[in-house]
Amino acid sequence: MPPHLGSITGAEIRAAGEGLGKGVFAIDDLPKGTIIIRESSNMKIKLDALNNSWEFCKAYHALSEKQAWQLNNLHCDSSKLADRLLLIAEYERWCLDRTPGVPEDRREFMTWVRHLVKAHAIYLTNCAITPDEHAAVFNKFCRINHSCVPNTHWFITEKRGKYILEVKANRDISFGEQIFVSYISPMEKLPERRRALDNWGFTCNCALCHAQASGDRRLADVVWHYQKSIDNGTDFRYYTPWNRPYSQGE
Numbered sequence: 001m002p003p004h005l006g007s008i009t010g011a012e013i014r015a016a017g018e019g020l021g022k023g024v025f026a027i028d029d030l031p032k033g034t035i036i037i038r039e040s041s042n043m044k045i046k047l048d049a050l051n052n053s054w055e056f057c058k059a060y061h062a063l064s065e066k067q068a069w070q071l072n073n074l075h076c077d078s079s080k081l082a083d084r085l086l087l088i089a090e091y092e093r094w095c096l097d098r099t100p101g102v103p104e105d106r107r108e109f110m111t112w113v114r115h116l117v118k119a120h121a122i123y124l125t126n127c128a129i130t131p132d133e134h135a136a137v138f139n140k141f142c143r144i145n146h147s148c149v150p151n152t153h154w155f156i157t158e159k160r161g162k163y164i165l166e167v168k169a170n171r172d173i174s175f176g177e178q179i180f181v182s183y184i185s186p187m188e189k190l191p192e193r194r195r196a197l198d199n200w201g202f203t204c205n206c207a208l209c210h211a212q213a214s215g216d217r218r219l220a221d222v223v224w225h226y227q228k229s230i231d232n233g234t235d236f237r238y239y240t241p242w243n244r245p246y247s248q249g250e
């Protein structure tokens with residue numbers, strides 16, 4: 001598998017509907033256990049250096065043209081930047097000091113700086129935590145939308161210094177169904193899940209959220225126990241930097 005490519009089996013990335021961005025949809029019946037996505041990471045940074053402009057620049061400039069293009073085509077949420085103006089100032093200084101071929105024209109230069117800041121925001125919007133405390137971007141994985149009752153689980157393993165992410169069907173999935181992962185722990189209560197999902201700027205309306213929000217406790221119990229039985233004994237990850245328990249208070 002080339003370093004920045006991956007495979008997607010029995011599913012495709014396409015528009016999820018008006019105003020909903022892209023999603024991943026089954027184009028075949030996918031039995032439980034099917035590996036739908038298998039891919040290596042595009043770029044990675046140590047978790048404690050997520051907002052560090054120098055670390056980001058090093059990682060960004062190590063990307064091939066195609067990898068940078070893939071990153072720049074992902075969704076961007078500028079609110080993920082801790083301090084945009086500070087970063088612009090840092091990038092400005094960093095570019096002047098260390099980068100060969102800096103555009104001499106001031107306007108061109110600032111366009112370049114803003115491009116770097118936006119790429120940093122895209123990275124922060126889409127990264128997921130690896131088992132060894134890095135945050136890595138996986139191009140196909142980050143197109144999958146969220147549900148608190150997901151039909152897949154995701155895992156990251158490390159092989160020869162590279163991270164491999166797999167998305168695996170946790171039940172039979174029918175042709176045409178949208179593929180979902182959970183960005184958070186579905187075992188949290190509704191208010192906690194909603195607070196965590198604020199980081200992605202949407203309100204989930206999955207079967208569990210719908211049942212709990214409408215006060216249908218019987219249905220909510222059925223959905224919750226169903227999901228728990230699927231998750232039981234499965235070693236998968238929910239964490240991105242935006243839902244990690246310790247990151248919320250820091």
Ligand SMILES: [Zn+2]
Nearest residue numbers: 148204206209
């Ligand atoms: Zn939900």
